[in-house]
Amino acid sequence: MRHGRPRLEPVSHRVAVFGLCAGAALSASCQKRTDTGSDPKVTTLGSIEVTAQLVEIPDQFPPNNLYDYAFILKYRVLETHRGTVEGESILVGHYNPLKPRESVADERVKDIGGNLKKFQERDIHRMALEVPIDEYYMGPIINKYHEKEKGPLYWAVWTNRVVR
Amino acid sequence: MDRGISTHRVPTTMRTGGYLIVAVVLCRAAASRAGQATPDPAVAELAKEVRNKGWIAYSARSPRGDWDLFLMRPDGSDGRNITNTPDHGEAAPRFSPDGTKLLYRRLPKVAAISHDQWGFKGQLVLANADGSNPVVLGKDGEFPWASWSPDGRQIACLTKKGIEIVDLETRQVVRKMNRRGYYQQLFWSPDGKWFCGVTNHLGEDWTVGRMSVETGEINAVSSYQNCTPDWFPDSKRIIFSNRPANQEDKYGFTQLWMADGDGKNRRLVYGEDGRHIYGGLVSPDGAYVLFTSGPQDGSGADKAGAPMGIIRLADTPMITGPSRALRKLHPNTKDGPVLWLPMGWEPHWTYADVGGKK
Numbered sequence: 001m002r003h004g005r006p007r008l009e010p011v012s013h014r015v016a017v018f019g020l021c022a023g024a025a026l027s028a029s030c031q032k033r034t035d036t037g038s039d040p041k042v043t044t045l046g047s048i049e050v051t052a053q054l055v056e057i058p059d060q061f062p063p064n065n066l067y068d069y070a071f072i073l074k075y076r077v078l079e080t081h082r083g084t085v086e087g088e089s090i091l092v093g094h095y096n097p098l099k100p101r102e103s104v105a106d107e108r109v110k111d112i113g114g115n116l117k118k119f120q121e122r123d124i125h126r127m128a129l130e131v132p133i134d135e136y137y138m139g140p141i142i143n144k145y146h147e148k149e150k151g152p153l154y155w156a157v158w159t160n161r162v163v164r
Numbered sequence: 165m166d167r168g169i170s171t172h173r174v175p176t177t178m179r180t181g182g183y184l185i186v187a188v189v190l191c192r193a194a195a196s197r198a199g200q201a202t203p204d205p206a207v208a209e210l211a212k213e214v215r216n217k218g219w220i221a222y223s224a225r226s227p228r229g230d231w232d233l234f235l236m237r238p239d240g241s242d243g244r245n246i247t248n249t250p251d252h253g254e255a256a257p258r259f260s261p262d263g264t265k266l267l268y269r270r271l272p273k274v275a276a277i278s279h280d281q282w283g284f285k286g287q288l289v290l291a292n293a294d295g296s297n298p299v300v301l302g303k304d305g306e307f308p309w310a311s312w313s314p315d316g317r318q319i320a321c322l323t324k325k326g327i328e329i330v331d332l333e334t335r336q337v338v339r340k341m342n343r344r345g346y347y348q349q350l351f352w353s354p355d356g357k358w359f360c361g362v363t364n365h366l367g368e369d370w371t372v373g374r375m376s377v378e379t380g381e382i383n384a385v386s387s388y389q390n391c392t393p394d395w396f397p398d399s400k401r402i403i404f405s406n407r408p409a410n411q412e413d414k415y416g417f418t419q420l421w422m423a424d425g426d427g428k429n430r431r432l433v434y435g436e437d438g439r440h441i442y443g444g445l446v447s448p449d450g451a452y453v454l455f456t457s458g459p460q461d462g463s464g465a466d467k468a469g470a471p472m473g474i475i476r477l478a479d480t481p482m483i484t485g486p487s488r489a490l491r492k493l494h495p496n497t498k499d500g501p502v503l504w505l506p507m508g509w510e511p512h513w514t515y516a517d518v519g520g521k522k
Contacts, residue, residue, distance in 0.1 A: 066462055067280070069369060108281055138324045138347045139280075146367025 037126030037160035041113065046128035046157040048083030052076060052090065053124050058144035061098045061119075068108055069140040070133065071097045072153060078124065085129075085154070091145055092154045093133045094119070101159050108139060114159035128158040206501040214238035214452060214474060214503070218515035219293075221246070221257040221266060222508035223277075225468045230273050233257050233266075233295060235518060238452075238474060240505045246295025255465075256282055256510045259293055260316040261354065263516020266291045267310055267319070270300065277509070279442070279465040280348055280391070283309035283322070290332070293518040301335065309348060314356040322350040322361065344375060344382045349392055352377075355399035358425060362391050372404045374425045385427045389416075392463075396446045400425055403433060403444040403453065407461070412489035413437070419490070420444045420455055432494050433480045437487040442470070446477065448515040453477055456509060469509035473502045 036051075043049060052075035061071055070093040077088055096104050101114030116125060130136045133153040143153070219235050226232040226245060231253035236243035247254045253271040260266070271277070271286035278285075288307040291298040301307055307330065309322035321328045322343060327350065329339040345364035352359055356377065363373040365384050372390040375382040385393070385402050393404035402425060407418040419435030433453060434441060442463035443456040456463055458470030475482055479500025483490050491497070 107278075107285075134343065134345065135324055138322070138343075140347065140369035141345075141364040142369055143364070143367045 033163060035161065035163040037115075037124075037162040039115075039160060042126050042128045042158045042160050043081070044128075045111070046083075046130045046155075048085060048129040048131065048154070049081040049127070050075075050077050050085060050090075050129065051079040051081065051124060051126045051162055052092075053078060054119060054121055055089070057119060057121055059142075062142070064096050064098050067140065068096055068106070069142055070095050070137055070155075072141065072143040072145055073097070073119065074145065074149075075125070075127075081126075083129075086151055089149075089151075090154055091143075091149060091151055092127065092129065092156050093137065093141060093143075094156045094159065095137065095139075109137060112157050114156075116159045116161045124162040124164060126160045126162050127156050129154040130157055131155065204501065207503055210474065210476065210501045210503045211239040214447075215241065217447065217449075217452075218263070218513060219518040220454065220472075220505075220511050220513050221259060221293075222472065222506075222511035223255040223257065223268075223469065224506060224508045231255050231271065231277065233268060234506075234508070235294065236505070238447075238454075238513065239503065243506070247298075253277070253286075254289070255286075258312060258512050259514035259516070260312050261314055262316055263514035263518065264293055265316065266293050266295065267312065270298075276466040279463045279509075282465070282510075283348055283350075293514065293516065301332075309350045309361075311350050311352045311359075313352055314354055320350060320352050320359065322346055322348070327359065341377075341380050344373070344380065346373065346375070351394055353395045353399040354397055358395075358399060360385065360393045360395060360402050360404075360425075362393065372402065374402065383426060385423050385425065386421060386430060389418075390421075392442050392444060394445050396422075397448055397450045401429075403446055405440075405442050405444060407440075415461070417490070418442065418461060420453065431481060432483075432497075433477075434475060434482050434484075435487070435490050435494075436483060436485040437490045438485065440470075443472075443510050445511060445513055447513050451477055453480065454511055454513055456511070463509060464507070465509050469507045472505040472508045472511055474505065475502050476500055 055074045055076050072091050072093050075090050095109050097119050101116045105112050131152050131154045133155040136155040217238050223231050224234050232245050233247045233254045235246050253274050255269050257266050257268040268289050269286045270289045284305050288301045288310050289298050307321045310319040319330050326343045327341040328337045331338050346361040348362045350361035359375045363371050365371040365373050368387045370389050371387045372385040372393040373382050374385050389407040390404050393402050403422045405418050406421045407416045418440035420433040420441045422433050423430035439457045440461045441455050441457050445454045453475050456470040456472050458464040464470035479498050481497045483497045
């Protein structure tokens with residue numbers, strides 16, 4: 001049974017409670033959450049599924065204001081979940097890489113996506129892939145590795161970010 | 165319908181002179197495309213010369229705002245809408261080699277067309293050259309980038325899985341080839357021996373390439389920022405659009421170029437600073453060049469097309485307008501008239517007497 005106005009806590013008490021809460025929140029935010037990048041799309045689309053580290057972005061991505069393109073990026077394969085890849089290092093074509101994967105699909109390329117927002121060197125991605133790229137994508141391909149590397153070009157169907 | 169036909173010359177001799185001359189030329193050039201300048205005898209002569217040389221088919225906006233197909237004489241006369249379909253758009257007409265038929269794409273009623281994607285949009289339609297008796301050949305997206313064979317009995321289609329040669333009567337694929345990186349605007353040479361198209365070749369996208377129909381071997385004709393290639397009637401040379409690197413303007417302007425099929429003798433055909441030249445097509449006798457000239461990259465397909473123009477190949481290389489930067493790169497150009505025609509997109513030219521209803 002309550003009577004009259006609620007009793008106020010002493011100021012020092014309230015400050016302490018606030019401090020504890022803030023500390024807990026800060027601690028939680030600083031704690032690195034891991035994410036394997038697994039989801040129903042990346043584990044089922046394409047014929048190959050890998051977790052791989054983006055080794056290099058060999059050049060600046062051109063703008064997308066008028067022309068679409070696929071850009072070839074170099075990855076170091078960390079784990080192969082489905083299918084097979086040739087070698088530890090692979091070349092993967094990403095469609096319009098300036099766009100977040102969740103909004104990259106368009107009339108030319110319909111069935112691609114993922115949760116990756118931005119491509120950054122050394123990041124790790126979980127990707128559903130197809131190969132060779134020409135059987136799945138018909139459009140301009142920017143391949144800065146053409147003269148240096150002769151492996152097959154993979155096509156990124158689904159690209160999720162991995163946090164380790 | 166007044167489609168703004170102009171018979172006025174765009175001045176070309178601008179190598180000397182000061183701001184006054186530049187201003188006058190700018191005004192004349194602008195007025196010329198708008199059909200308001202003083203008639204020029206050289207342009208009138210060119211118009212008279214081409215008047216009876218067959219017909220031009222092109223895509224353009226109808227008064228309703230949708231895309232239809234139009235026919236006109238090469239001097240811009242006798243123009244008429246040959247599809248007139250309020251429920252559809254039509255685009256990219258191509259006459260058969262004998263000029264009796266027309267292939268084009270029927271699109272949903274769209275506001276804009278992508279000049280890089282139209283080839284796999286909508287349905288392929290086969291009609292008589294005057295637009296009558298249109299027959300839809302497939303479903304949406306089927307027979308992508310269809311291009312006539314020299315005898316008009318087959319079409320070559322560019323699909324992800326390869327180049328497919330389709331018999332028009334049975335609509336069966338009679339041959340498949342590796343597409344070797346081609347991704348748009350595939351065209352079969354008049355002698356049947358080659359394809360040209362836009363390809364990823366040797367790591368370079370937007371390369372115009374030539375492929376042997378017999379062996380599938382491919383060579384670059386022009387690398388770096390090229391598109392809309394097409395054949396000269398001799399099957400030995402190719403005309404194409406190219407936006408060269410390192411222009412004074414950072415983005416650069418797209419010009420019309422030509423080269424032998426092996427990439428040799430590559431040279432400017434026509435350009436103008438401030439304009440993007442697309443849809444280059446050589447007349448059936450190889451004497452004239454038809455093109456579109458738009459202020460923005462993309463050939464105007466996303467809007468209402470761009471003014472079309474005809475020049476004599478013998479007058480090329482030609483530069484119009486002040487084009488100070490372009491003239492610096494190409495100091496030895498020639499002068500000649502430009503016959504400006506209505507706004508359009510992806511025009512095609514036959515010397516056959518299309519006739520038909522008017």
